[in-house]
Amino acid sequence: MAQSFEVHPDNPQARFLKQAAQILDKGGIAAIPTDSSYALVCHLDDKAAAESLWRLRGFSEKTSDKHHLTLLCRDLSELASYARVDNKQYRLLKAATPGPFTFILEATKEVPRRLHHPSRRTIGLRVPDHRVTQELLAIFGQPLLATTLIPPGETEPLNDPDEIAERYDHQLQLIIQSGACTMQPTTVIDMSGEEPTVVRLGRGDPAKLGLPP
Numbered sequence: 001m002a003q004s005f006e007v008h009p010d011n012p013q014a015r016f017l018k019q020a021a022q023i024l025d026k027g028g029i030a031a032i033p034t035d036s037s038y039a040l041v042c043h044l045d046d047k048a049a050a051e052s053l054w055r056l057r058g059f060s061e062k063t064s065d066k067h068h069l070t071l072l073c074r075d076l077s078e079l080a081s082y083a084r085v086d087n088k089q090y091r092l093l094k095a096a097t098p099g100p101f102t103f104i105l106e107a108t109k110e111v112p113r114r115l116h117h118p119s120r121r122t123i124g125l126r127v128p129d130h131r132v133t134q135e136l137l138a139i140f141g142q143p144l145l146a147t148t149l150i151p152p153g154e155t156e157p158l159n160d161p162d163e164i165a166e167r168y169d170h171q172l173q174l175i176i177q178s179g180a181c182t183m184q185p186t187t188v189i190d191m192s193g194e195e196p197t198v199v200r201l202g203r204g205d206p207a208k209l210g211l212p213p
Contacts, residue, residue, distance in 0.1 A: 001169055001170060002165065002168065002169050002170075002171075002172040002173055002174055002175050003019075003023065003173065003174050003175070004161075004165055004174075004175045004177055005019070005020060005174070005175070005176050005177065006177045006178075007132050007176050007177065007178045008178070009033070009130075009131060009132060009178045009179050010131055011131075012131060012132045012135050012136075012178070014135070014139070016176075017132075017135055017136050017139050018139055020032075020136055020139075020174055020176060021136065021139045021140040021141075023173050023174045024041070024042065024043050024140060024144065024174075025043060025140070027042070027043060027046045027048060027049045028042070028049070028172075028173030028174055029041070029042050029049060029052055029053055029056065029171070029172050029173055029174075030042070030172060030173065030174035030175065030176060031149055031161075031164050031168065031172055031174070031175045031176065032132070032133055032136065032176045032178075033130055033132055033133065033161075033176060033178040033179070033181050034072075034128040034130050034133050034146075034181065035098070035099065035100050035128050035129040035130045035133075035181075035182075035203070036100045036128075036148075036157075036181065036182060036184055036185050036186045036202065036203050037148055037149065037157035037158070037159050037181045037182060037183060037184070037185060038148075038149040038157065038158055038159055038161070038164060038181055039072070039146045039147065039148055039149055040053050040056055040057070040146065040147050040148075040149050040172075041053075041072065041144040041145060041146045042144065042145050043144070043145070044071065044142060044143055044144065044145045049145075050069070050145055053145065053147060054147075056168075056171060056172075057147050057150065057152065058151075058152025058153065069123065069124060069145055069146075069147065070102055070123075070124035070125065070126055070145075070146045070147065071123065071124065071125045071126075071143040071144070071145060071146070072126060072127075072128060072133065072137060072143055072144045072145075072146045073125055073126070073127050073137070073143045074127070074134060074137040074138055074143075075097070075098075075127055076090070076093060076094060076097060076127065078142070078143055079093070079125065080108075081108065081110055082105075082107065082108055082110065082111050082123055082125060082143070083105035083106060083107060083108060083123060083125055084105065084106045084107075084108055085105060085191070089105075089191050089196075092191070092196060092209055095208070095209055096189075096204065096208065096209055097126075097127035097129075098127040098128060098129035098134070099127070099128075099129050099204055100128075100129070100184070100186045100187060100202060100203035100204040101126060101186055101187050101188075101189060101204040102124050102125070102126040102186040102187070102188045102189070103124065103125050103126065103188075103189050103191050104122050104123070104124055104188065104189070104190040104191060104192055104199070105122060105123060105124075105125055105191050105192060106121060106122055106192050107121050107122055107123040111123055120192065122192045124188075125143075126186060132176060132178045136176075148185055149164065151167065156183060157183060157185060159180050159181040159182065159183050160180055161175060161176075161177035161178070161179070161180070162177075165177070182203060184202050184203035185200065185202040185203065186200075186202045186203060186204060187200060187201055187202040187203060187204035187205070187206060188200040188202070189206070189209075189211070196209075196211060198211055198212070198213060201213050
């Protein structure tokens, strides 16, 4: 049975987030709020947890070539360890973060093979603009591996923590309840080529970055 913490969206209780960080550190899978929708997250370096996360989404880590694992980062200071960016790319990232954007970037050699795209050496990164997620990342001390909480066979993400608790009570170790999130996913921008390209239009406005939709 999943533990459930009711965390205030604007003034999150530190004691709950510290307990959440401990659960994640021990290999737990959690549902947490973000500035787009609820996400499933786990410890970046826990292979078993990562495999469980992928199974909950209904696809195989080894065979899927349509999904990127995404790293939730607190800020861009964590970027250099996981992705290669030039000055132009960095300026774009700085203009868009924190916010509802996911960036596909060239992964560094430090990123384990199991974490980057199976047919391309790329990784998804984003810096969410959500107080609860930001403070959890600060306490945890490193990025979290994440995927949008979309049940297998469905197309819409879940944004109601009560429904998440009802449907995933025996599959998760933790649910952070912090009210409903938006139903819109992030805007995904592929920056692994010569020019940035919008590959999925979501909540983030590409015009903010000078990009066409």
